[in-house]
Amino acid sequence: MNKESITDTTFVSKINKIKILNAVRNNGGSTRPEIARRLGLSLPTVTRLVDSLIHREKLIREKGSGAVERGRPPKLLEFSGDNHYVVGLSIGANHISGVLTDLNTRILARQDIPTRSSRGYRALIRSVARLILDLIRTSQIQDTDVLGVGIAIGGLIDKRRNVLQYSAVFDWKEKDLARDLGELVRKPIRFDHTARVMALGELWYGIGRRIENFVCVLWGYGIGAAFILEGKPVYGTHGMAGEFGHIPVAGHSAIRCQCGNYGCLETLASGWGIANTAKACLRQKAGGLLYQLCEKNPGRVTTRLVAQAAAQGDEMCRQILGQACEYMGMGLATLINLFNPQAIILGGGIMRSENLVLDRVIQETRKYSLRNLNEEILIQPVQLGDHCKTMGAVSLILDEVLNLNILHSPSGG
Ligand SMILES: [Zn+2]
Numbered sequence: 001m002n003k004e005s006i007t008d009t010t011f012v013s014k015i016n017k018i019k020i021l022n023a024v025r026n027n028g029g030s031t032r033p034e035i036a037r038r039l040g041l042s043l044p045t046v047t048r049l050v051d052s053l054i055h056r057e058k059l060i061r062e063k064g065s066g067a068v069e070r071g072r073p074p075k076l077l078e079f080s081g082d083n084h085y086v087v088g089l090s091i092g093a094n095h096i097s098g099v100l101t102d103l104n105t106r107i108l109a110r111q112d113i114p115t116r117s118s119r120g121y122r123a124l125i126r127s128v129a130r131l132i133l134d135l136i137r138t139s140q141i142q143d144t145d146v147l148g149v150g151i152a153i154g155g156l157i158d159k160r161r162n163v164l165q166y167s168a169v170f171d172w173k174e175k176d177l178a179r180d181l182g183e184l185v186r187k188p189i190r191f192d193h194t195a196r197v198m199a200l201g202e203l204w205y206g207i208g209r210r211i212e213n214f215v216c217v218l219w220g221y222g223i224g225a226a227f228i229l230e231g232k233p234v235y236g237t238h239g240m241a242g243e244f245g246h247i248p249v250a251g252h253s254a255i256r257c258q259c260g261n262y263g264c265l266e267t268l269a270s271g272w273g274i275a276n277t278a279k280a281c282l283r284q285k286a287g288g289l290l291y292q293l294c295e296k297n298p299g300r301v302t303t304r305l306v307a308q309a310a311a312q313g314d315e316m317c318r319q320i321l322g323q324a325c326e327y328m329g330m331g332l333a334t335l336i337n338l339f340n341p342q343a344i345i346l347g348g349g350i351m352r353s354e355n356l357v358l359d360r361v362i363q364e365t366r367k368y369s370l371r372n373l374n375e376e377i378l379i380q381p382v383q384l385g386d387h388c389k390t391m392g393a394v395s396l397i398l399d400e401v402l403n404l405n406i407l408h409s410p411s412g413g
Pocket of ligand 1: 245246257264
């Protein structure tokens with residue numbers, strides 16, 4: 001984090017500039033004297049910093065004049081969020097989604113491509129680079145106006161070294177994503193794991209606008225969580241906080257987790273856990289709707305097929321989903337008892353079957369958590385729906401721009 005001393009004048013200037021930028025952004029149409037009054041700063045200080053925000057950072061501009069009783073009317077200021085752009089990407093097991101937005105988060109272009117991870121890391125990075133360049137081209141904007149690329153990806157990320165240490169989905173180890181992709185697209189790259197990116201999306205554009213303490217849970221092929229406490233994301237010592245899928249919930253379980261342990265929540269409640277349980281059931285006793293849906297080949301069973309069969313009334317699949325919900329409820333109860341959040345937000349592939357799982361999860365969560373902590377808690381799907389990951393990825397860059405951090409491309413450009 002910031003090592004600068006608060007007595008350092010450049011640091012104080014930067015903090016004041018960020019305050020001014022936010023004041024203009026949140027109250028479009030303020031004048032310099034109004035901002036000076038509101039922030040308790042002198043008018044010459046505000047004038048000097050606003051000049052820099054207009055001419056140097058180009059994040060503020062003048063528009064018309066404010067009302068005045070006599071003399072020259074002061075100019076109105078507004079956030080110029082429509083002349084710089086950000087790319088947000090979500091790299092998932094099955095597809096890669098991308099958006100290009102301006103700093104007002106207006107979406108100018110959007111594109112999805114299938115994830116072809118079997119061709120290896122380099123080929124996948126090249127296809128991601130092509131997607132980024134396609135988004136810029138179809139938006140018909142100047143390449144130089146794109147400030148950076150934010151990415152949501154599943155895996156263990158070492159924030160200290162800024163490397164993807166391990167991704168079970170892609171079977172990658174020690175990948176320097178920012179360097180490798182940055183060299184191809186010549187833009188600053190920021191990435192974080194999907195659950196935290198989702199939480200940042202909700203913090204900036206969703207439930208975070210009215211709630212300060214919440215947990216975002218990614219419930220898909222894997223399981224992860226991210227914590228927003230008092231309006232700030234929690235990273236942990238290495239940036240790896242949130243490995244919620246690996247809390248033990250069934251010590252007696254014989255299913256080995258990808259982490260090497262037994263009884264992890266992920267083995268029992270995640271997408272791969274659900275598909276695994278269903279495969280085992282079919283191998284023990286063939287027949288029923290799921291057996292038809294997988295064309296009598298248990299190896300082809302996916303969570304989607306289990307949900308489809310459950311929706312059509314298949315009892316075995318309903319039980320498998322119900323059991324996954326019970327384990328997820330136990331996990332969420334642990335989070336509630338530990339963190340006392342105001343809300344738990346659920347996103348990810350399993351939540352596409354919200355009507356089959358949400359009520360049951362809420363019921364189990366209430367059963368296993370302390371009543372004093374769960375009485376008023378909200379447990380609900382992500383507000384941004386399918387956009388939560390890409391918009392969260394946009395916020396990885398936006399957050400730095402609005403905090404006036406200078407972004408550097410790996411190419412040095
Ligand atoms: Zn595990």
